[in-house]
Amino acid sequence: MTSTIETRASLFQRMRGMRMEALGFALVGASGVVVNFGLFWILNHVLGLAPLRSNVGATVVAIASNYLGYRYWLYRDRDAASRKREITLFLLFSGIGMAIETGTLEFTQHVLGLGTSLELLGGKFLGLVVATVFRFVSYRTWVFKALPELEEHPGAVQEAPEVVQEAELLLATEEAELLLAAEERPALAN
Structure with missing residues (x-):
């Protein structure tokens, strides 16, 4: 992601x-x-x-x-x-x-x-x-000129650092596991 x-x-x-x-x-x-x-x-x-x-x-x-x-x-x-x-x-x-x-x-x-x-x-x-x-x-x-920005193009976006990507992947995985656990609970109650 x-x-x-x-x-x-x-x-x-x-x-x-x-x-x-x-x-x-x-x-x-x-x-x-x-x-x-x-x-x-x-x-x-x-x-x-x-x-x-x-x-x-x-x-x-x-x-x-x-x-x-x-x-x-x-x-x-x-x-x-x-x-x-x-x-x-x-x-x-x-x-x-x-x-x-x-x-x-x-x-x-x-x-x-x-x-x-x-x-x-x-x-x-x-x-x-x-x-x-x-x-x-x-x-x-x-x-006193400002330091140049990372990207020269207005509206340009920067890739997220690898740590951020890993954290987002971990959160997405945990979210999916929580959804599965929530779906299984009603089935166990019957």
């Missing part, structure tokens, strides 16, 4: 997995936001660096801390065969995210003319939101 097992998760299971991934991404990202905003504030207000320089410095440190969280916690089970490729793509997409964030901050400051501390933090926050969406999509799609 040959049995097959579905290798592809249902849409509900995939959406649930993606929801959990997004939650993990948000947790690592939140730690990066704390690093980013805290360091931005220190660089800008304590050390007196210009807002754009403070933003770049804070974002670079946050990118490094986020990489560690993504690689060694959230995406620890993902393919890490080529760390050089992974780090290169991570830095590339993080750099684009930083450009989005810094561009939004620059637009807030130079085009809209908003320059108070609260307005700068608001511009930085808006840029961070847009950059985060970009980073989530790019990291999960190109940087």
